[in-house]
Amino acid sequence: MPRFSANLSMLFKEVEFLDRFERAAQFGFRGVEFLFPYEWDKEEILEPMQKHGLELVLHNLPAGHWAAGERGLACLPDRVTEFREGVGLALEYATALKCTRLNCLAGIPSVTVSREQQMETLVSNVRYAGEEAQKAGIMLLVEALNAEDMPGFYLSSTAQMLELLELVDHPNLYMQYDIYHMQIMEGNLTKTIGHNVDRIGHMQLADVPGRHEPGTGEINFDHLFKAIDESGYQGWLGCEYNPTTTTEESLAWVKKYL
Numbered sequence: 001m002p003r004f005s006a007n008l009s010m011l012f013k014e015v016e017f018l019d020r021f022e023r024a025a026q027f028g029f030r031g032v033e034f035l036f037p038y039e040w041d042k043e044e045i046l047e048p049m050q051k052h053g054l055e056l057v058l059h060n061l062p063a064g065h066w067a068a069g070e071r072g073l074a075c076l077p078d079r080v081t082e083f084r085e086g087v088g089l090a091l092e093y094a095t096a097l098k099c100t101r102l103n104c105l106a107g108i109p110s111v112t113v114s115r116e117q118q119m120e121t122l123v124s125n126v127r128y129a130g131e132e133a134q135k136a137g138i139m140l141l142v143e144a145l146n147a148e149d150m151p152g153f154y155l156s157s158t159a160q161m162l163e164l165l166e167l168v169d170h171p172n173l174y175m176q177y178d179i180y181h182m183q184i185m186e187g188n189l190t191k192t193i194g195h196n197v198d199r200i201g202h203m204q205l206a207d208v209p210g211r212h213e214p215g216t217g218e219i220n221f222d223h224l225f226k227a228i229d230e231s232g233y234q235g236w237l238g239c240e241y242n243p244t245t246t247t248e249e250s251l252a253w254v255k256k257y258l
Contacts, residue, residue, distance in 0.1 A: 001257050002228050005031030005057050007204070007240040012247045018048055025052035027251060028258035033058035033238050036066070038089065042096040049097065056099040057236045058141075058176075058202055061129065062086035063105045071145070072105025074129075075122040075154045077113060087129045091136050101139045101202050103176050104129055106154035118154065119167070127168045134172035141176040141201050146184040149211075157185055158192055165199060174201030180241070183208045183219055190227035197231040206241035213241050213250040221253070 006012070006029040012020040018040070024032050032054050037045055049056060064070030064079070073083040090102050104126060109118045126142060133140040142164055144155040155161055161175045177200045183189060193200065207217030214221040228237070243250030 001225060002203070002233065002237040003031060003235075004254055004257055005029065005033050005236045005238045007033050007035075007238050009035040010240055010242060011251075014247060018044060021048035021052050021054055023247070025054055027248065028255070029054070031055045031057045031236050033236075033240075035060050036062070037093045037097065038062060042093055046097055056097045058101045058103060058238060059090070059094065059097075059099055060103045060105060061090045064107070070107070071150060071153055072107035074104055074125045075107045075109050075118045077117055077121045080121065080125060083125050084128060087132050091132060091138065094133075094138050095136055099138065101141055101176075102129075102133055103141045103143055103202070105143065108150070108152040109154055122154065122164065123167045126164065126173060127170050130168065130170040130172045134170075139174060139201050140172055141174050143176040143178060144181060144185070145178070146181040148184055149181075156181075158182060158196065162196065162199065175199050176202045176204065178204045178240070179219065179224070180204070180206035180208060180211055189219070189224055193228060193233070194231045197233050200233065200235070202235050202238065203228070203233070204238040204240040210244075211242050212244045213239075214253045216244060225257075 006024040008017065008020040008024065012023040015023060021032060037059050063072045073079045073086065094102055106122055130140045142155065142161055144157055144161050145153045147156045165173055177193065179189060206212065207214050207219050209217055
């Protein structure tokens with residue numbers, strides 16, 4: 001059965017962020033992830049992680065002005081310097097927190113920039129990030145987001161992620177396969193995972209529609225988890241969803257797996 005990590009940006013929001021590590025450990029999680037650590041000092045995060053025996057399995061590179069709707073910098077030709085400075089900052093945090101994976105969000109490009117220039121920028125930036133992350137022993141990931149929730153985001157399908165991996169052509173680049181986003185965009189989850197498992201470095205889950213916990217929507221998660229096991233996937237599966245009630249009530253589905 002896959003190893004499940006708690007996404008602390010979305011789960012246990014009944015308490016402050018730094019208190020969520022204890023809640024996750026009490027519930028039985030051994031891995032955690034979150035969107036961004038940069039609001040806190042490294043030691044502020046490391047202390048509760050170590051105290052509760054948790055592994056940090058993922059966080060994102062800096063993604064621009066998140067509150068203003070920016071969702072990454074990697075494909076933006078006028079933000080290359082900022083992107084590369086962000087890679088350095090992310091690696092400082094990941095190294096200090098012993099995080100094993102960094103996710104690179106491609107971004108929402110301006111319509112005034114050609115698709116060719118966007119792709120050239122994305123390939124160059126991702127290759128740079130992959131190389132720098134490899135020096136630190138950290139896996140770099142790229143993720144596709146669905147076009148309904150995130151219109152204009154540069155990557156929105158498995159095929160586009162695979163194309164980017166081929167163009168970048170670096171051994172330290174993998175897909176972050178988000179079950180929620182890919183169910184909306186293309187379905188066919190078990191076949192896609194099975195065919196591409198060697199290119200997947202991390203997975204995340206939520207049910208469709210609504211981005212809530214498994215069992216609230218259309219995805220047959222028992223079947224999906226069995227298929228993931230059979231694929232040979234050895235990574236983590238991040239619980240990145242919005243609970244319909246309290247976090248602990250929403251986690252009833254995962255108790256048998258922890």
